[in-house]
Amino acid sequence: MGAQQRVYRQRSRSVQSMKKITRAMELIAASRVLKARQRVEQTTPYARAITRAVSAVATFSDVDHPLTTERENPTRAGVLIVTSDRGLAGAYSANVLKKSEQLRELLHEDQRTFVPYLAGRKAEGYYNFRQRPYETSWSGFSDAPTFEIAKEIGERLTADFIKGADEGGVDEIHLVYTRFINMVSQEVQVVRLLPLEVVEEDVSESGADLFPLYEFEPSGPQVLDALLPKYVTSRIYNALLQAAASELAARQRAMKSATDNAEELIKTYTRLANQARQAEITQEISEIVGGASALADAK
Amino acid sequence: MSTLQVELVAADRRVWSGEAQAVSARSTEGDLGILPGHSPLLGVLVEGEVRIDTGDGRETVTIDTGFLSVDHDRVTIVAEQVDASSLSSGATD
Secondary structure (H helix, E strand, C coil): CCHHHHHHHHHHHHHHHHHHHHHHHHHHHHHHHHHHHHHHHHCHHHHHHHHHHHHHHHHHCCCCCCCCCCCCCCCEEEEEEECCCCCCECEHHHHHHHHHHHHHHHHHHCCCEEEEEEECHHHHHHHHHCCCCCCEEECCCCCCCCHHHHHHHHHHHHHHHHHCHHHCCCCEEEEEEEEECCCCCEEEEEEEEECCCCCCCCHHHHCCCCCCCCEEECCHHHHHHHHHHHHHHHHHHHHHHHHHHHHHHHHHHHHHHHHHHHHHHHHHHHHHHHHHHHHHHHHHHHHHHHHHHHHHHHC | CCCEEEEEEECCEEEEEEEECEEEEEECCEEEEECCCCCCEEEEECCEEEEEECCCCEEEEEECCEEEEEECCEEEEEECCEECCCCCCCCCC
16 A cells, blocks of 8 residues: 555544544533533522522611622622633633633723632633632532532632622622523623622512512521522522533534534545545556556567 | 412422421521411521421421521422432422
């Protein structure tokens, strides 16, 4: 076999094994994304119950809770950036990081310091490579976040928020994550987590029936005290789950196009190899014919 | 006699829902019993057992901290973690 032919065959084989890998990753992501979506749906009752309860308390007691009060001159803004732990998910993490950079500039214009909190190894890598400092980071859960992780993040963010900028904490907390809309579209979202703006999402659904006059046990402010941290955690948990579903959907899409590309490449290489083989045959024939006629001429 | 519509919700799933005659749980102020026709209430629950009397049996689960809301005979018990190992199967939807 000719050298040219062998080179094409080799490349084609290596692309074939890559195709097997990307196809496998595509299938894995496809099966996991279903589970991730179910998990998002399963947490909806909890999120709805807690949102309803918080809005009920907020309606009936006009208490100023530290978590809902706007600071007068916010100087430090914490930003939780939710990325993936692993790559091969197309532009998933890059999009989130790009959005966080935009937010960083926006905050800079408002004379606020950007204090990053990172979730996911990709974000850590991004900050470490640029040798930029970050407040803290969590990683190792991006495709299947647990409630415990959300709670840990929630507690840390709430604690830093309550501390305030003067004591090394932050004055507000933003959240940059990817919202799962459907299998083909996911959108990077920037939302402000703290100070809280209650009442949203479920307004359309339960807005019609007014809240009854609740009795609070032990008391309005104390109920709010217990509920708000849970509300924050529930928001973070929801964001993490949406991000996980988005990551898997992005990975599935990226791997599908990688598989398609591999198929295309294999086709091209097969054609090239065939051409090389044919060229070789043609050359051999012309060599034989040339040789034969040279012998005939010599007689 | 009217019944209560009970929903027991954990952070990551709906654990149990169905009709019940009575619900009792432990709030920060002490044990709390809910019967049909209870006035609207929002209470903070501490770690402990929640008992749901379904009329033909009793479901008992252990929760960590959470809260409970009652309005128009709809009871929602919300906890971060629910130990549902003692639940009789079939009632979950």
